[in-house]
Amino acid sequence: MNEKGLIAVGCAATVGLLLGGWLWMENRGSDDPFAPCRTSVVAGGTEQLGGPFELTDETGARITDADLFTKPTLLYFGYAYCPDVCPLDNSRNAEALDLLSAQGVDAQAAFISVDPKRDTPEVMADYTFNMHENMIGLTGSEEDIAAAAKEFRVAYQIQDDGTPDYLVSHTTMTYLVLPEAGTVEFFNRDVTPERMAEQVACFANAA
Structure with a gap:
């Protein structure tokens, strides 16, 4: 499956999450302190997205999800060699940080x-340095990344054909993760x- 195809799968999955969570959201009602801020619904709640992981940051240090999520965080899965989608999405996220x-x-x-073979800590450090001063790059072993991706329901497929410029298909949602929440x-x-x-500010102020 090519990158566009997997993005389409990701979009379809998003629709399923929205439809599947509608009744749950209706029942939850005013118990949700973030209700005025939400536009997306996940069956069982957005807290079903995410969980414990351990990865390697761009300095080579091992960090956990608790180490990472100390402030409102825009989390994105992709890869440094991505030719188009990732730079656009990460640039959008960086612009949101400035706002x-x-x-x-x-x-x-x-x-x-999602490309540990090429994305060493040094590569990630260079990428995030050129993207935004408040962007953190994370990588790890294949097992580390698979575990983190599973927690956020991220699908990806490495299309390693033996050439240096192989592509990696991946879903392209950005997640907002808050400390404690x-x-x-x-x-x-x-x-x-x-x-x-606008939405991140709403959530941060409601936290």
Whole structure:
């Protein structure tokens, strides 16, 4: 399956999450402190997205999800050699961080590689340095990444054909993770940086 095909699968999965969670959201009602901020619904709640993991950051240090999520975090799975989708999505996330900073909201972005063969800590450090000062790059072993991706229901497929420029298909949602609260929202690719910043600020202020 090529990258566009897997993105389409990701979109279909998103629709399923929305439809599957509608009744749950109706029943939850005012018990949700973030209700005024939400636009996405996941069956069982967005807290079903995410869980414990351990990865390697861009300095080579091992960190856990608890180490990472110390402030509102825009989390994205992709890879540094991605020719088009990842740079656009990460740039959008970086722009949202600048808009949030102007509003006094302290937030960060995290970029988890699904391509451990090429994405060493050094590669991730260079990538995030050029993207945004408040973006953290994470990589790890194949097992580390598979475990983290599973927690967030991220699908990916490495199409290693033996050439240096092989592609990796992956889903492309950005997750908003808050300290203590966990995953509270996800954003599709068509969300603008302005809209993303508006929603992140809403969640951060409601936390």
